[in-house]
Amino acid sequence: MSAERRLQRERLALRGALLRLTPPLETIAEDVLGVVSRIDLVARDPDGAVSVVLVAQAGEDLPRLAEGLAQRAWLAPRLPDWNQLAPPLALAAERGVRLLLVAPRFDDRARAAAEALGPDQVRLAELLPRGDLDVELRLLEPGPAVPPTQPPSPSPRRETGFRTGLRD
Amino acid sequence: MARELADVLHHFLGDPLSGERLGPASLALLSEPEDAFAVAVAWNLAHELARQGLAVAWVTALADEELLPPDATPGLTRLLAPAQDLSGLSRAVSEASAKLAASPAPGLVLVRVPPGWIAPGPAAGRVLAWTLQLVGPDLEPRGRAISIARRVLAACATARLGAVVHEVRSVREAERAFTALARECAERSEGRLASYGVLLDDAELYRSLIARRPLALLRPEARAARAVADVASLLRSDFACDVG
Numbered sequence A: 001m002s003a004e005r006r007l008q009r010e011r012l013a014l015r016g017a018l019l020r021l022t023p024p025l026e027t028i029a030e031d032v033l034g035v036v037s038r039i040d041l042v043a044r045d046p047d048g049a050v051s052v053v054l055v056a057q058a059g060e061d062l063p064r065l066a067e068g069l070a071q072r073a074w075l076a077p078r079l080p081d082w083n084q085l086a087p088p089l090a091l092a093a094e095r096g097v098r099l100l101l102v103a104p105r106f107d108d109r110a111r112a113a114a115e116a117l118g119p120d121q122v123r124l125a126e127l128l129p130r131g132d133l134d135v136e137l138r139l140l141e142p143g144p145a146v147p148p149t150q151p152p153s154p155s156p157r158r159e160t161g162f163r164t165g166l167r168d
Numbered sequence B: 001m002a003r004e005l006a007d008v009l010h011h012f013l014g015d016p017l018s019g020e021r022l023g024p025a026s027l028a029l030l031s032e033p034e035d036a037f038a039v040a041v042a043w044n045l046a047h048e049l050a051r052q053g054l055a056v057a058w059v060t061a062l063a064d065e066e067l068l069p070p071d072a073t074p075g076l077t078r079l080l081a082p083a084q085d086l087s088g089l090s091r092a093v094s095e096a097s098a099k100l101a102a103s104p105a106p107g108l109v110l111v112r113v114p115p116g117w118i119a120p121g122p123a124a125g126r127v128l129a130w131t132l133q134l135v136g137p138d139l140e141p142r143g144r145a146i147s148i149a150r151r152v153l154a155a156c157a158t159a160r161l162g163a164v165v166h167e168v169r170s171v172r173e174a175e176r177a178f179t180a181l182a183r184e185c186a187e188r189s190e191g192r193l194a195s196y197g198v199l200l201d202d203a204e205l206y207r208s209l210i211a212r213r214p215l216a217l218l219r220p221e222a223r224a225a226r227a228v229a230d231v232a233s234l235l236r237s238d239f240a241c242d243v244g
Helices: A003-019 A061-085 A108-117 B005-012 B036-049 B063-067 B088-103 B123-127 B140-157 B172-186 B201-212 B223-243
Strands: A026-033 A040-043 A051-055 A097-103 A122-130 A136-139 B024-029 B055-060 B076-080 B105-114 B130-135 B158-166 B194-200
Touching: A003 A026, A003 A040, A003 A051, A003 A136, A040 A061, A051 A061, A061 A097, A061 A108, A061 A122, A097 A108, A108 A122, A122 B223, A136 B223, B024 B036, B024 B088, B024 B123, B024 B223, B036 B055, B036 B076, B036 B105, B036 B130, B036 B158, B036 B201, B036 B223, B055 B088, B076 B088, B088 B105, B088 B123, B130 B140, B130 B172, B140 B158, B140 B172, B158 B172, B172 B194, B194 B201, B194 B223, B201 B223
Parallel strands: A051 A097, A097 A122, B024 B105, B024 B130, B055 B076, B055 B105, B130 B158, B158 B194
Antiparallel strands: A026 A040, A040 A051, A122 A136
């Protein structure tokens, strides 16, 4: 498979995974030049709420989280302009911009930061490969933030609460 | 230069645990031999875990499982073991673990264990270290699950107990059922129970069995397929936490 073909397939895979989220996220822009660097994807949910989607490699989630917050701040005031340019998008500019950070795994500090900001500001999603060129996203549910002085969290198998990435 | 999505995606496609080398572990799905739903779940879970990057060995000791096609998913291997008891299963699990040890991907042995085979002894420590039950929401299946949990802990005091809720119509209903089950389990001092999510639309899993195709391939858009993937994700996540 050519590099170009593979690139197209990988982008399609992530866009497809976004569409399978609940609620689904429809990609409206790719590779957007934001503040200093580029935004991987910009997406909207069925209500018009906008998300900046950044993909981080393993170990890069914390700096990418900071970068994503900067891109949120950059994009939010531009949404009214985007609505004028493309009224059919019906972007809910008044709801601001959420960051969806996608990574194969997350540092406890990134989780704690996301928890502190709240799910309306930042959501984290684990990227799971499905076969050769397909991917799946698993949204991490909000939970108590991990204080910096707390010892490593116990094994999730010891949790007694109900867990699922699904929603009704 | 602009950062391209493809520049980062390909680094972890096919490398879900970032190159960590994890030792093979085993997961025992506790279910009656004639439980076709459990066969469907075990088969679909094995495929899903393999799709998520694990090297999975499915030890099948029960005749009905031998009818299923073995090669629908790369990364999934089958080991047919004519075991008659937990000791036989333990030998098969060890053999499967040895095979997985050569794999570059982290390995997990999945085995279905009839509750009637649960017995104390060295095999219990090998096979029952991590167990999973499929539990309905009503009082009777919850009571049965607690009874089985008690027997597991009597055979292997350090066993981890996990449950997946099914026969429910919604996530909310599943949460209520699991909360009740976990509370009852704790009240009867049967250890702490870990949640591994919910299976929805059980009929879809039966259909995959009849069609002899994993749900992820047969109907990837179905709610049931997403639920199986979610259960597999939770298992994989705990597997990585414990062994990594």
